[in-house]
Amino acid sequence: MYHKIVVVSLSLTVAIAIVLDSYFVLYKPLASNDNAASNNTVSSTADNSSSASSAVSSSTNKQRNYKDGEYVGKSTATAWGNVQLKIKIANNRLTQITVLKYPNTHSHSVELNRQVLPVYRQEAVKSQSANIQQISGATETWKGFTGSLQSALIQARQA
Amino acid sequence: MEVKKDYQFYDRVINMMNIPFTLTLVCETQIPVADYWIDHLLTQVQQRLQVVDHIFSPFRQDSLLKKYQAGDLQVMQNTSFHTVFELAKAAAKTTVGFFDPYYATEFNPTGLVKGWAIEEIFNNLLSPFLRNHPPVIGISLNGGGDLQFATQYGSSFYWEIGIENPSQLDSLSAVYKLKNGAVATSGFSKRGQHIANLTDHSLLQATIVSDSLTWADIWATAALVAGQQNFNSLLTKCQLTGLMITSKNIIPFSEGRLADAEKNTI
Numbered sequence: 001m002y003h004k005i006v007v008v009s010l011s012l013t014v015a016i017a018i019v020l021d022s023y024f025v026l027y028k029p030l031a032s033n034d035n036a037a038s039n040n041t042v043s044s045t046a047d048n049s050s051s052a053s054s055a056v057s058s059s060t061n062k063q064r065n066y067k068d069g070e071y072v073g074k075s076t077a078t079a080w081g082n083v084q085l086k087i088k089i090a091n092n093r094l095t096q097i098t099v100l101k102y103p104n105t106h107s108h109s110v111e112l113n114r115q116v117l118p119v120y121r122q123e124a125v126k127s128q129s130a131n132i133q134q135i136s137g138a139t140e141t142w143k144g145f146t147g148s149l150q151s152a153l154i155q156a157r158q159a
Numbered sequence: 160m161e162v163k164k165d166y167q168f169y170d171r172v173i174n175m176m177n178i179p180f181t182l183t184l185v186c187e188t189q190i191p192v193a194d195y196w197i198d199h200l201l202t203q204v205q206q207r208l209q210v211v212d213h214i215f216s217p218f219r220q221d222s223l224l225k226k227y228q229a230g231d232l233q234v235m236q237n238t239s240f241h242t243v244f245e246l247a248k249a250a251a252k253t254t255v256g257f258f259d260p261y262y263a264t265e266f267n268p269t270g271l272v273k274g275w276a277i278e279e280i281f282n283n284l285l286s287p288f289l290r291n292h293p294p295v296i297g298i299s300l301n302g303g304g305d306l307q308f309a310t311q312y313g314s315s316f317y318w319e320i321g322i323e324n325p326s327q328l329d330s331l332s333a334v335y336k337l338k339n340g341a342v343a344t345s346g347f348s349k350r351g352q353h354i355a356n357l358t359d360h361s362l363l364q365a366t367i368v369s370d371s372l373t374w375a376d377i378w379a380t381a382a383l384v385a386g387q388q389n390f391n392s393l394l395t396k397c398q399l400t401g402l403m404i405t406s407k408n409i410i411p412f413s414e415g416r417l418a419d420a421e422k423n424t425i
Contacts, residue, residue, distance in 0.1 A: 138346030
């Protein structure tokens with residue numbers, strides 16, 4: 001669960017950073033001359049160079065540059081999967097970000113994004129005849145280790 | 160036909176908590192300093208496993224687990240104990256009770272401590288080591304058949320992980336080719352008493368491939384307890400990847416979908 005929380009929060013941080021980024025690419029030029037005070041910064045740990053960090057500005061004057069309402073962004077492909085967000089503007093301020101679509105928590109490892117299926121399904125594969133680096137098996141005790149495939153594998157590599 | 164290069168493997172095996180732990184480094188070629196690196200890492204792995212044993216041993220009278228079982232709630236202030244306690248609760252919930260952290264009515268998360276400890280050591284020690292040592296192209300920690308592994312970014316090396324045949328321990332049932340992740344296998348072939356509350360014997364062995372060894376281990380145990388029918392719906396619901404072995408079939412599944420089982424009849 002702890003792991004999932006970390007993954008989900010990382011995904012969300014990335015997602016939020018992405019939407020804020022595109023949001024400011026689109027809207028910031030309008031607000032750039034209000035001497036806005038930056039009061040809130042969202043930074044992302046993502047590798048995506050485009051979303052390193054974005055500042056949320058709130059304008060101090062009464063100008064209304066943003067039309068109130070809800071805006072749904074395009075679904076955007078990221079290294080972690082598709083991300084789609086909805087933002088809400090009220091009184092010239094970004095008041096709410098809703099994540100409509102976020103990457104599956106299992107898919108952040110690139111290898112696991114693809115279908116993972118084993119090979120050599122039916123053959124009885126001896127460790128000597130196959131190029132194997134590790135063995136996964138039912139819990140093995142220290143006592144049973146000598147003579148196990150994992151042990152044979154290590155000995156073969158040292159020879 | 161792809162040509163698999165001759166890589167150089169460095170292995171160290173230690174006995175901790177009566178489990179053989181294998182630490183493996185992979186390099187493109189033989190480099191003398193790798194022996195120093197792996198010995199240095201091994202010492203740290205050993206120290207970290209000793210700490211885990213002191214906290215969770217069901218045999219040491221002074222372990223935090225024993226203190227907790229005796230009613231001492233102070234032990235929750237220990238971050239590791241608290242984390243594992245919460246994980247065990249989450250595991251019971253996510254697996255709809257098929258993973259049971261209570262053994263003979265006492266809280267005993269032994270079933271997930273090994274996977275969790277390996278993953279912690281991997282994330283906090285071995286992954287950073289790999290990032291900082293480009294000559295090393297692969298690293299893995301295998302604890303009695305459950306392993307977490309990684310490959311250097313940009314390297315063409317991948318791990319070929321053999322899944323033991325539960326009916327014939329000197330042969331394999333399948334091989335996975337993976338760069339990063341975790342593989343855990345549960346079964347009856349070696350430690351019959353490993354899982355206490357077993358009623359369904361439809362599965363001989365269950366293997367889970369995941370990015371987290373903690374969860375791979377939890378799900379592999381849960382699968383065995385759940386049995387084939389119950390686990391079929393869970394693997395779909397939770398988008399699991401792995402391999403079920405019955406007395407008749409080897410049934411691979413990937414991201415919640417069963418592979419064509421007919422082709423895999425033994």
